[in-house]
Amino acid sequence: MIELININKRYRTSAGTKVVLNNVNATFPKGKSVGILGLNGSGKSTLIRIIGDAEPPNSGRVVSQGKISWPLGYTGGFQSNLTARENARFVARIYGANTQYIEEFTREFAELGEYFDVPLRAYSAGMRSRFAFSVSLACNFDYYLVDEALETGDARYREKFRLAFQERSASASVILVSHNEQTIRRNCDMAAILHDGNLDVYDDLKEALKFYSYLQTRKAA
Amino acid sequence: MANIDVSSSRKIHASDVLEALSTQVRVIHALILRETKTRYGQHKLGFLWAILEPIIMVALFVAIFAGMRNDSPGGMPLVPFMLIGIVPFAFFRDVMNQLQGAIVSNKTLFAFPQVTTFDVILARGLLEILITFGVFGFLLSMIHLAGYSINVQRPLEVLAGCGLLAMLGLGAGFTFASISPILPSLRQITSAFLGRPLFLASGLFFTADSIPSEIRQYLLYNPIMHILELIRGAFFFEFETSHGSWHYAIAWSVGALATGLITHQALRKKAIVGL
Numbered sequence: 001m002i003e004l005i006n007i008n009k010r011y012r013t014s015a016g017t018k019v020v021l022n023n024v025n026a027t028f029p030k031g032k033s034v035g036i037l038g039l040n041g042s043g044k045s046t047l048i049r050i051i052g053d054a055e056p057p058n059s060g061r062v063v064s065q066g067k068i069s070w071p072l073g074y075t076g077g078f079q080s081n082l083t084a085r086e087n088a089r090f091v092a093r094i095y096g097a098n099t100q101y102i103e104e105f106t107r108e109f110a111e112l113g114e115y116f117d118v119p120l121r122a123y124s125a126g127m128r129s130r131f132a133f134s135v136s137l138a139c140n141f142d143y144y145l146v147d148e149a150l151e152t153g154d155a156r157y158r159e160k161f162r163l164a165f166q167e168r169s170a171s172a173s174v175i176l177v178s179h180n181e182q183t184i185r186r187n188c189d190m191a192a193i194l195h196d197g198n199l200d201v202y203d204d205l206k207e208a209l210k211f212y213s214y215l216q217t218r219k220a221a
Numbered sequence: 222m223a224n225i226d227v228s229s230s231r232k233i234h235a236s237d238v239l240e241a242l243s244t245q246v247r248v249i250h251a252l253i254l255r256e257t258k259t260r261y262g263q264h265k266l267g268f269l270w271a272i273l274e275p276i277i278m279v280a281l282f283v284a285i286f287a288g289m290r291n292d293s294p295g296g297m298p299l300v301p302f303m304l305i306g307i308v309p310f311a312f313f314r315d316v317m318n319q320l321q322g323a324i325v326s327n328k329t330l331f332a333f334p335q336v337t338t339f340d341v342i343l344a345r346g347l348l349e350i351l352i353t354f355g356v357f358g359f360l361l362s363m364i365h366l367a368g369y370s371i372n373v374q375r376p377l378e379v380l381a382g383c384g385l386l387a388m389l390g391l392g393a394g395f396t397f398a399s400i401s402p403i404l405p406s407l408r409q410i411t412s413a414f415l416g417r418p419l420f421l422a423s424g425l426f427f428t429a430d431s432i433p434s435e436i437r438q439y440l441l442y443n444p445i446m447h448i449l450e451l452i453r454g455a456f457f458f459e460f461e462t463s464h465g466s467w468h469y470a471i472a473w474s475v476g477a478l479a480t481g482l483i484t485h486q487a488l489r490k491k492a493i494v495g496l
Contacts, residue, residue, distance in 0.1 A: 049332075052332070082258055091333075093248075094251045
């Protein structure tokens, strides 16, 4: 499981200090897909970056057992003037994995064809996320942090990923961040809602979505 | 969670240190390969340019100075003299320049928790030092083939001098790399006030002895001037420096490197957030 203990995060902006996470405590059990819902600008990406240790919190800590992926998004981590093959090799090297295996797995799973040896800058958003997901699947993480990117790409390919994650759900979990409740409904077993610096975890997905639609109407009002 | 004991989780074990060290070595290795690809991968001319640039510079300045006077500076033959100024200077200037943008241009990499700002800066520095050594060796063998006798008087001191220049470059580079995410216009400032003036005032084209003493006393505040004097004194049998001081050069190099590492340590969190 992943446990967030007393996490605080603030940013200093020209308009003053903004509190993004206010003493957040939460537990994400293993083997469950957790959706984190939040309105735009509520700090979802910051939260997922803190869970993935890509950014330090001002105080508090993240305790986890198992390997956590980097935050998977549209571009995160990849250099656009290198090819998919070169980027995959880089990921394999920094994780100390077998370069050849990662390269082969990614090439087959991403279905990029000859684009596999073309620099990423020529890719569409859908191709990029296909690549990002394939590399991370090759790395066999225990937790996959996903930042919005599931919605890109064609439906057939989305289904392929969903199945791949499902197949691993005994050993791996997904933590998915989105502002879109459809995405969460389709992919998650439980949800947490980030609002006003607080993170509320709901075991019941329906209840979470109900509260989220309340938040949305409150904002619209 | 019952099994998390704060006191034991804060204790540092030897195995953790080894693990962290091996991760860092792996990451720096991966970064160096990646930098090499991004710098030279697309353009086949990249490596060629690394060698051509100093050749053109040496040729240009040899032509200028051969037209101006007939004697060789400090008794040294003109072509090797220029070479043993322009190429060692690159250990400072190119390392400094390459490092400056290290954090900014690698920002997407910090999504990977094991990649740190320190790693990306150091990887660029190591690659630049390796390239400069390669270029140095290649050009020395070239002028040897061209008929100049390359007889290095004290090779270890030449290496030590190059090492000090690289330390100065790393120190300046770590400092500027850490500041530039916060101050994006820094590159123009360092190039106008550091790169170009030092190129002219570090003795690439003259020896300290050939300068009037009123000017020399000021030029000798520049540690690079000292190091180039020392390198030439160690390289050529014909020349011994009466001005270069190892103590002065080492004090500057160590000081610069310490300043760079301290600045980086102080600013690294801010640098990532600012991106």
